[in-house]
């Protein structure tokens with residue numbers, strides 16, 4: 001049997017909680033965040049997820065120097081200055097943190113150029129789910145890393161040809177479809 005005193009305390013606590021949500025939510029105060037359906041910003045999900053539907057290009061990318069960019073750092077693997085350009089999403093929401101914590105985001109992956117893909121993965125046909133896609137000015141993306149220091153002779157058209165990929169995505173079994 002539950003003692004009545006406990007029941008009363010329990011109900012009081014419950015009422016208190018409900019009351020605090022009722023009071024704070026209209027004013028957008030702290031406790032409300034726990035309940036609110038926040039409009040979620042897209043975040044990085046890592047290459048292995050892109051592979052699910054873009055398998056053919058994933059295989060190509062694995063041969064690209066970008067795939068090897070993290071290994072290139074050698075003993076500088078923990079240097080924040082280097083990580084900015086040799087990993088995916090360093091310093092951004094759910095981007096690369098360290099080799100231990102986020103090994104799946106090593107190197108310059110799909111999302112380093114196409115933007116974080118969490119929404120696109122869940123809704124591949126929803127154009128609104130992108131930063132991913134053609135609307136991005138890719139040249140501006142490239143020169144964030146291919147700056148005058150590292151690639152003094154950067155020529156967008158030439159460099160882009162070397163990473164050209166226009167493979168039609170195939171949605172594998174089990175992935176969300178149109």
Ligand code: HEC
Nearest residue numbers: 072073076079081082083084085086144145146147150151
């Ligand atoms: C602003 C972006 C950026 C930063 C910061 C950066 N790199 Fe790079 N790194 C590049 C780019 C871009 C290339 C490819 C250059 C090319 O071939 O056009 C590159 C290439 C390299 C290479 C291949 C050999 C070469 O020199 O081309 C090594 C090794 C390397 N980086 C190491 C490092 C290390 C170590 C650090 C930190 C001390 C670092 N990078 C910081 C962008 C950067």
Ligand code: HEC
Nearest residue numbers: 050054057058061066108109110113134138163165166167
């Ligand atoms: C170094 C930057 C870079 C990386 C890394 C990269 N892409 Fe791309 N991707 C591009 C550019 C640039 C285009 C061409 C966009 C344009 O001008 O139409 C493109 C085009 C595409 C397209 C075709 C869009 C179309 O117009 O048909 C798909 C799909 C795609 N990328 C998927 C991927 C996937 C999956 C990966 C990782 C396995 C990846 N990309 C990695 C830069 C990159």
Ligand code: HEC
Nearest residue numbers: 049050052053110111114117121124125133134169175176
């Ligand atoms: C569930 C399957 C699926 C996953 C996972 C997926 N994609 Fe896609 N992706 C598609 C489909 C399908 C299209 C074609 C959409 C269309 O034609 O409207 C597409 C289109 C694209 C395009 C071209 C966009 C454009 O402007 O036309 C890019 C770039 C792309 N994906 C990159 C990625 C990246 C990067 C990842 C991983 C972060 C990823 N995709 C994960 C299914 C997927």
Ligand code: HEC
Nearest residue numbers: 065066068069072085086108112138141142145159160162
């Ligand atoms: C997040 C940083 C980053 C972005 C964004 C980026 N790159 Fe790179 N890129 C690198 C690094 C680092 C290397 C060197 C990799 C290595 O040698 O290990 C590289 C290497 C390359 C190479 C090979 C160069 C060589 O000397 O063989 C090409 C080509 C290239 N990038 C094209 C592009 C293009 C085109 C874009 C934009 C669509 C782009 N990259 C965007 C970081 C980046």
